[in-house]
Amino acid sequence: MGKQTLKGIINHPDLDLAGLWVHSPEKAGIDAGDFCGADSTGVISSASVEDVLAIDADCVAYLATDLRRTPAELVADIGRILRSGKNVVGVQASMNFPTIHGEDLVAELEDACREGNTSYYPTGINANGSQTVLAAMASMCQRVESTYLCEMYNFETYEDPEVFGYFGYGLTPEQASSHDLRPLFEYLFGPALHMTARWFGVELDEVRWDQEVAYAERDVVAPLFRVDAGTVSAIRFNLDGYVDGQCRVTQGGCYWLGDYPRHWEAPPGEGGYRVAIKGEPEMQVQWATRTRNESFRGPLAKERNAEGLAIMGGLMATAARAVNSIPELCRAAPGIVTLCDQAPLLPPVDWRRGGVGDTEGAVFAGARN
Template sequence: MVYRVVQWATGAMGTAVLRGVIDHPALELVGVFVYGEEKEGLDAGVIARRPDTGVIATRSVGDILALDADVVIHASRLGPYGSHDDEIIALLESGKNVISINGYSHPGYWPGPRAAALAAAGEKGGATLVSAGLNPGFVGEQLAVVASGLTMDLDSIEIVENVDSTAIRNPGYLFGTLGFGSDPAKVDPNDVNWGPVSALNGMFEEAVGAVAARLGLVLDTVETDHRVYAAPHDLELRAGLLKRGTVSHTNWRWTGIVGGRPMITISINWYVDSTHLDRPDPPLWQVNLVGHPGATISVDLHKHPSDTTKMTSEQYAVAAAVVNTVPQVCAAPAGLLIRPVVTPFRGDFDQAGAARPCS
């Protein structure tokens, strides 16, 4: 018996996960949801550049809800945070566990009807919602939390991500969703109505809340201090021309206040120009613990030496984070699940027929 999986959306990261599902001996792909008309009706193998699977991509939510599946991997387009609640609720009510790669680190962080509706959907369908990914996901809710075990007295914890975005090919994503190429004089990076902020604020405030919950801390509030930096010259990028004086580097910062002082900070540098970085070639992630004792942990990702594909190490890692979460979400009680501190590679799960099906 294997886990029956639906892939929801096939953008850059969704396609990477789709390949991981198709390639994994303990996972059976049973459905694919796509947004674009050009992908509708294609075999999933065509989308993933794999042999035909017999699974045909659909744009019908009803078709997906009707499937017999254990898990839906939700890799939706970024939008205002919470805008995908209705479809996630429908998936949970249909009895399918949901793994999101775009937030939902700790839905219970939000008081009121939103979290209650998500939890009730899980209870109704006997299903569980959990997040998986790199950030949010691995670097904060897992790596930073585990690293905190090195200190007896923690003053603060900082989670820093540095992403070179020059490889992004989609103009709509780079110049629209992420805010590159904007006029710094005409945007307020802390305006909750600006597109990138509306997509990211709730997602990463929730991630700060998840870290705090794992550390047994009670947040007073989460404050933002977002910053944008301008390009010193024109930049020819794969997604198009970024003009001098427009945004070439965004630094998104969320700080959790505990007992009146800054305690947990998530800082994300997305950049196509390294002028304003502290160092020209920073690590992908860095966790900085200030405490007794303190610690600094830096992490980079590398592709397998034999891999000659165009996929990046980050795409492979997202797929791994999701795939390694499947047994965890299937074993969890119905409702809302903060990401487990450890979701390791499992040799028994990696063997065909070794996995236990979801109940």
Template sequence: MSKTSALRTVVWSTGGVGAIAIDAVTRRPDLELVGVWVHSEHKVGLDAGTLAGCQALGLTATDDAEALIALEPDCVVYAASGPERDAAAVPDYVRLLEAGINVVSTSSTALVYPPAYYSDESRGRLEAAAKAGSASFYVSGIFPGFASDQLALLLTTQSKRITCLTVTEIALNDHYPVADVMMDGMGFGRPLDFEPMLKTPGFIEMAWRAPIHLVADGLGVEVSEIRGSLDRRVTDTDIEVAFGTIPAGTCAAVRTRAAGVVNGREAIVLEHVIRMSRDVAPDWPASQFDATYRVDIAGEPDIHCAMTLGAAEGHGAGRAAMAATAMRVVNAIPFVVDAPPGLLSSLDIPNTLPRHAFG
């Protein structure tokens, strides 16, 4: 990478994370926004800055992937959501990598640690594409992402002995508007006899496999199995949320747990506690903030750390989490461009310290 040339950057999608990435890229002198991809036809031809909620940029959005590839950007910030997430995004990644374009993504969290990706075939395609294009690929976010890997691993640098490392996300998600994800995927607003996707056998183990194995790799241990569990609680009253009404007697709190077994003991544990109202499941871990990430290390010494995003009591935590997610990959762009070609995890690049954050 030239120290004087700005890295040519394309942002893929203008949703919550993508919009923040567009604004962030335009504010950095070491990055140059050269293109923006959109999924919706009604967004094509509109100013990218307007779509991102910032000042007009004089750059129009397009759904023409080949035109963006022809721009020969140094990196694509891939932030598509919904049906484009995870496995459905792999063909896009392959096309970009084969064209010699580095990719940073928030869309496929199962790839935060590529060696543990659940599809050997897809991982092989990505590896071959990165090799063919001499390009690098990196996925991050918050959870999975920073809280579940780099924050947790950083805290272990104080450890003499570790019995168990537990990372917990505690979230109030009444602001999340996507009904099918919340109701069919997680079971919110459904009676407890409804079986959401989360209850599919093996789903929790698969969903948290990558971050558990990333931590294990960082600490030099092997995970023999992952044990998953799901717990749900109902609300006594109707709750109005962004995706509709959660009727009394239906699920309003979900808790998942994935435990990586090391030497016969549950040693690397990821927990996810999501509520639609603070008064549901009062015996579960709680926080006055809407987004809290806890790292608890039992060992010598015991270590406890809590990271919060946004202000307390519902003031912008959702926006704060999206901003943190976006910046995990925007700040990584120079490091990923400089990295050797291939599929990367947070173990493979330096701390992605932000450049030009002050100002």
């Protein structure tokens, strides 16, 4: 994500790269362009946060991972940047809706914004960009009863080795039966679930969890991981948000290595997103993310298959959401900015009168079969 966003900033006609903060000493002292295959920028990376925060800049794109870190640890970094007088845009899914992490964390962010006269905007493609598509669809409905959003990608070429252990790939059926994925995905996608509900004017009173795994029919050797035949190679899940016993919002995910399970409904293209609304009228949209090998130079350059290019397209879109938001974020009033503050005009949403199937909620055709 750092390389993708860095490339986006360097190539953006309205942005000038002012500095580059790296988290390990071996990455310091390198021209920013060398990280992503761009031309020389004259901006040299630094591992000193004090030196970087002393730079005169309007905004910081904060791209550190939220895996293995708590919201409080993230906010310690983000708050320090905000207090230095720099706006912050971040792509950590767990921070998409800071309210769910408690009043103290929100107060810390708001205090930092007031002190620095700055704004903080958590964004990305999932959640945030895909929620924007959902909102646009909802604006064309006379009534919305429930919504469904699902991200779907082959993680075979994903370049974070710890993801594989977290997701349970390579577990035997016996191990998989006791491997609870809910804490991880509620941390990553729970904010999107609650943000969507807030967008439509309701508070969830219950979140239910549904997960399913599939097993590899052959050995899969990925660049950073190996999955043996007969072990977990695919997972899919749904976080279902309920109001008064009726499912109103679903946030789902489906991730696999090697071959996509034949008994599951096929994904959009080589990977992408599905969105569905149950209401009047009902709507379903899906889209694939794609890019080209020619789009990458330097450390990002390598030959990728179609599914590898699909997930790179998703990462590119995540970076674009952050980069493209910077000019407007710098004009925003001080404080936390979330998607709830930017919603397009939506029609009245009646989630008190449901229709058939409300105990399950909206779903893309075949997505739970």
